[in-house]
Amino acid sequence: MLQKVADKNDSGQRGAAPLLSFKGVGKVFSNGVTALDNVDLSVHEGDFVSLLGPSGCGKSTALRLIARLSTPTSGHLEWRKAQGDDSVGFVFQEPTLLPWASVFDNVWLPLRLRGVSRLKATPAVMEMLARVHLENFADAVPRELSGGMKMRVSIARAMVTKPRVLLMDEPFAALDEITRFKLNNDLLELWQQERFTAVFVTHSVFESVFLSNRIVVMAAKPGRVYRNMTVDAPYPRDEAFRTSTAYAELCRRASDELSAAMDVKVEARS
Numbered sequence: 001m002l003q004k005v006a007d008k009n010d011s012g013q014r015g016a017a018p019l020l021s022f023k024g025v026g027k028v029f030s031n032g033v034t035a036l037d038n039v040d041l042s043v044h045e046g047d048f049v050s051l052l053g054p055s056g057c058g059k060s061t062a063l064r065l066i067a068r069l070s071t072p073t074s075g076h077l078e079w080r081k082a083q084g085d086d087s088v089g090f091v092f093q094e095p096t097l098l099p100w101a102s103v104f105d106n107v108w109l110p111l112r113l114r115g116v117s118r119l120k121a122t123p124a125v126m127e128m129l130a131r132v133h134l135e136n137f138a139d140a141v142p143r144e145l146s147g148g149m150k151m152r153v154s155i156a157r158a159m160v161t162k163p164r165v166l167l168m169d170e171p172f173a174a175l176d177e178i179t180r181f182k183l184n185n186d187l188l189e190l191w192q193q194e195r196f197t198a199v200f201v202t203h204s205v206f207e208s209v210f211l212s213n214r215i216v217v218m219a220a221k222p223g224r225v226y227r228n229m230t231v232d233a234p235y236p237r238d239e240a241f242r243t244s245t246a247y248a249e250l251c252r253r254a255s256d257e258l259s260a261a262m263d264v265k266v267e268a269r270s
C-alpha cells in the first residue's frame with residue numbers, strides 16, 4: 001500500500017509541469033548581503049526535496065520566499081495554477097508551542113484562526129495527532145513532552161490544515177540521533193499517507209539522503225544552487241535502507257557534492 005503511494009509520488013514528476021519554480025531568483029538584503037543569486041529550482045508535486053548546504057547559503061531564505069514571508073529582489077517564483085491550491089505549512093527548528101495550551105489546543109490553533117470551532121475541529125485534530133502517534137497526549141501540555149514529542153506536535157499543527165506544501169527548516173537538528181531517526185521514519189510515513197510536497201532544509205547529508213527523492217546542494221557567498229542530485233532509491237525507506245550499501249553509496253555521493261560546493265566558495269573568495 002505504501003509502495004503504491006510512493007510510486008504515485010514518484011510518477012508525479014514525470015512529464016508534469018512543476019508545482020513551484022524559482023526563475024532566476026535573487027535576494028539581496030538591505031545590508032548588501034546576497035542571500036540568493038540567480039536561483040533556478042523546480043519542485044514537482046509529491047516531491048520530497050532537501051536543500052542541503054553550508055551555513056549562510058540561503059536555505060532558510062529560499063523557504064521564506066516559498067512561504068511568502070519574503071519577496072525576491074530579482075526574478076520570480078511561479079506556482080502551477082491548475083489546481084489553484086498553493087497552501088503551505090511551516091515547521092521551524094524550534095517547535096514554538098503555546099506553553100500554557102494543551103497539545104490539542106496547539107494543533108487546533110491554525111483552524112481556530114480560520115474560525116473553526118473546537119467541536120468542528122476535533123476530527124481533524126485527532127486525526128493529525130494519530131498520524132504523529134500522539135493521540136493519547138491530547139490533554140498534555142508542552143512541558144510534559146520530550147523534545148521529539150514537541151516536534152511531532154509542531155508537525156501536526158502545520159499539517160492540520162492539509163497544506164499542499166510542507167516547508168521544514170531543520171526541524172530535527174536539536175534532537176538526539178535516535179529520536180531524529182525515528183522522526184525521519186515517521187515523517188516519511190506521513191508524507192506517503194498525506195501526499196504533500198515537502199521542502200526540507202538540513203545540514204545533514206545522511207538525513208537528506210534518507211528522506212529525499214531529490215537533493216538540491218547549495219553553495220554560499222552568494223547563495224546559489226550548486227547541484228541537483230536525484231536520490232534513486234525506492235520508497236518506503238526503512239531501517240534496512242539505512243544500513244544498506246546503496247544508502248552508504250548515496251551518502252558518499254552527496255557528501256562529495258557538498259564538499260565540492262564548499263570548495264567552490266573557498267575558490268571564489270581567494
Ligand SMILES: Nc1ncnc2c1ncn2[C@@H]1O[C@H](COP(=O)(O)OP(=O)(O)OP(=O)(O)O)[C@@H](O)[C@H]1O
Nearest residue numbers: 029031033035054055056057058059060061062223
Ligand atoms: N533579514 C536579513 N537581513 C540581512 N541578512 C540576512 C537576513 N536573513 C539572512 N541574511 C543573510 O543571508 C545569508 C543567507 O541566510 P540564510 O539564513 O538563508 O542561510 P542558511 O543557509 O539558511 O543558513 P543556516 O544554515 O546557518 O541557517 C546569510 O549570510 C545571512 O546572514
